[in-house]
Structure formats: structure tokens, C-alpha cells
Amino acid sequence: MITASAVLISTGHAFASKDLEQDIITLTSAQFAGRKTATQGAQLAAEFVSERFTSLGYTVDEQSFTYQSGFFGKATGRNIIASQNSRCENCKKVIFTAHYDHLGQKGSRLYPGANDNASGVAALLYLAEHFAQSTQPYQLVFVATDAEENGLHGSEYLVSTLNKDEIKLNINLDMLVVNPRKPRIYAFLDKQSLAQYQTDIKTLSDEQLTFMATSSSARLNRLFDLKVDWRRASDHYSFAKAGIPYIYFGIGHDKHHHQSTDTAAHIDFTLFEYAIAKIALFIEKLPS
Template sequence: MLILTSPEFEGRPSGGATPHRSAYYITRQLQKYNLDVQFQQFEFEFGFFDSATGHNVVATQYCKRIQCKPPIVITAHYDHLGKRGSRYFPGANDNASGVVVMIDIAKQLHNEDINRDIIYVATDAEEKGLHGAKAFVKKLAGREVYMNINLDMLDLQKKNKLYALASRSLQPLKSDITTTFNATPIKFRLYFSAKIMARRLNAPQIDWLRASDHYPFHRANIPFIYFGAGLDKNHHSVKDTFDEINFEKLTQVSNAITKFVRSQTSDNASATN
């Protein structure tokens, strides 16, 4: 996280002709866990006339069985706002937090016998319009996906609250999702309606369904769960720094989400517990 938010990474801007150095850094981290890591290059348009190139980092842990279930796709955008003048936007909570948790999940699960592929996607150009996630979904070309888990802004701050918005079709998994947080001090809230979530968060202006990379999956009828800690006073400011992150809590979040992913990729699904 210190590296992702460092001045050398210049606020992780998107739109370069070649992958940003943060994408290479994430690639090296994921390669440590024997994943098949590839860049997915794509073109995207912004404004009225401009187009640019983006690069997702796509890392797969393969199911090694004869029969495998449809894959689970875990997303976290690594791009941020870049810099303005001499100041850069570190984007620690938005979304180095999601990227480091995604890498930690890969670390914790990489030696396990999984019953479906786990595809980790560090998406690019989220801030410019969810372009990386759109490109990834497009490339799936209708391939069946079990679910998308999207991680965006996971620093719990003082409120100690973590929120999730999930597709209504995942309501049968409600207890699977919530029980993983029971043994933690985190106040976890799960919603199946973006409107109710906005009301409870006192943020009627935010459309949580369209706010991050889970939306293109939703549009493609792929069930999703979006995890995030809600509003952040430092959002999209130069104050979204490494020092503001509570790492003890981020570790709790990571362990709980890992537990949930494990429950969905192993045969002893906790649905029966």
C-alpha cells in the first residue's frame, strides 16, 4: 500500500499507451502466488472526442479438478486521479485499500483446492467511467460467471462500519455473507437495494448500484456483491493518504472477505452450518 500510494506512482493515472508502473507492481505481487497473470489491453472513450488505452491486470487461480463450477471474479480498481500540477492524489482508500485486500485474498487462498476458478481483476480506468470492468465483462463474451465480488474503498475509519450491496438473486446467501463478520468487531451491513442503502447511509445523492465496477457485471446479469466502507471525507482529495488507513481494521476486513470467498469456492460451503 505504501508503494501504491507513493509519489513515484503519481496517483496511478489511467490512459497511458503502456501499462502504468502500478500495474506491473500488482502483477509481480500476484505472480508470487502462482497465478496466471495477464494484461488485458482495451480502448476507451472519454469526453466527446478523446480515446485512450487502459490495462487491466487479470490473474487466475485455476480449479484443478475434472469438474469445475463457473468462476468467481474479484475486482478492485487500481487507477486513481493521477496528479494536478505538482500535487498527486495518493488514493489510499480509493482504491489501494481494495487492491491490497484483493492481493491478500489471493495470498490466503492460493494453495487451496478450489472447485471453481478464481479470477482476480485489478481494473483500470474506473474513475473515468468503469471502463476496465466494462472491457472485462465484454471479453467474457457470455461465459457463465458465478458472481462478482467488487472491492472499492475498504478503510473502515472511525465508524468501524463495512457495507455491502448485493444482487437480489444472492439473497439465499445472506447468512453465508453475514456470518463471516460475526466473529469480528466490524459492524457489517448488507443491502439488496441501492435505494435503501443510500437512505441508511444518509447519502441520497449516491447511486451505489452504478458507483463502481460491479455495475457492468450487474448489467450482464452476473450476480455481484460490492464491499465498501461508505462515504469518506477525503474522497478524491489529496488527503486520501496512507497515514489515514487503519491497517488493523483492514486486516479484519480482508480476513472476513477471504472467509466468504473460501465458503464459495470449497465443497464444505457454510450454507449448511
């Protein structure tokens, strides 16, 4: 079997994967209480992610924002932004996003959110570690967004602070736990990005894992027997509305979605790591 490490070694790079499983275990622990926005659990999650980025040598900033919560209330969220020191002038930015918030705790029932979206945050940290010392023809920015579950508020605020002319691409990571019985990653793109990147995404497929690229919600919904507007399904929608190219990587449908059963016990970490390694290969081939 080809391992994720072997995939990266073939390109002259190697992942330091020791933290991948532990990151998900930590984010889904009872201490983090389901990471509901504006709770102590979410604060602990934000601090954890910030410390991990700092340990990787990134410049880390916190972006606080407020949004309407209910008819009369307001809530405060926190985005955590990790930036590379730019190695070239006038580089465009590739902005990675993954929301760290989840549903929290309802009564005695904990919603750990392993796939949704501790998996995306772990992947974000994993990719940040891989690219920490690399030189790319663009600047990489890694953002752990808050308040996605409440209406994409973190990514909305993030995009409002950006100059879209400086952005090459948004890569949104949300629900990446591959189902071993149907090992597939879906890439949902805007039409322009589909034309540009579809071939490169398809070439990631092999006998262990299939990558499918599409800009059609109808096509995905036929596969899952769902009625979902995938363009609006996660934080990439905030970029889409601003006319910024995006790619949303995820598995599409998970029977544990928004259930208390969304735990780390359901994760095949070897396959999960393999999927992230493949995404890293795609990023390395992005043209300037």
C-alpha cells in the same frame, strides 16, 4: 482482542500479511503519481500488480482496451488478470475485481487514492495470496481493473470478453478502509444474491466489525445522507448489466474520497486486515 490471523487460524489457514501495508504505501507513493489511467504512474501500478500476482504463482495476463476520452480522443487502459490453474473440470468462476486507477496529479496536488482504491488492490493481492494454494469448488480469478474512475471502462471491457454462464459471482472490492469510530463493512448485492448470501454475510459480524448486506441504494443513502446509485457506483455495475451476480464490499462513505488527504496515514491496518480476513471466511463458505 481477536486478530485477523486468529480468525484464519481457526479455519486451518493463515494469512501472510507482511505485504499488506507495504502494497498500499507503494501504490500511493509519489512515484505512482496517483495512478491516473494512461499515465506512467498507471503503467507502474499495472506492472507492480502483475509482478505481485506472478510471485504468488498465478497465470497472469494483460488485457489492453481503448475507450473514448473527451469528444475526439481515445485512451488506452490495461486490466491485469491473474488466474488459478483450474483444479476441477467445468468449474464456475468467482471473479474478484478492484480498480487500481485513481485521479492522478493536478498541478502540484497529488491524489494518492489510499482508500480509493489502493485498499481494494491490496485486498485483492492479500486474498490472492491466501487462496493461492487452496482447493475450492470454483476457479478464482483476480482482476485489477483500469479506467474505473473514467467510467468503468476496464470492467466493461472485461465483462465483454466473458461467457456469463461460466461465472458464479463477481466480488468487487472498492474502498475497504474501515473507520474505527464506526467499524462497518457494507455488502451491496443484486436481489438474487442478497437472498442467497445475506445470512452468511451477517454472520461475519462480531463485537469488532459489523457487516451489513443490502440491495437497496435508498437504505445506504439514508445512512450516509447521500444520493448515490450504489448499483452503478463501481465496477460491479458492469457485471450487473450482463446479468452476472455480484457483491460489492466497501465502507460506503469516506470524507477523504477524491481528496488529496486520501493517504495511508488514515488507515488502521489492524482493522483493515481483520475486514479482509472476514471476507476470506465468507469466500471459503461459498457453495459450489
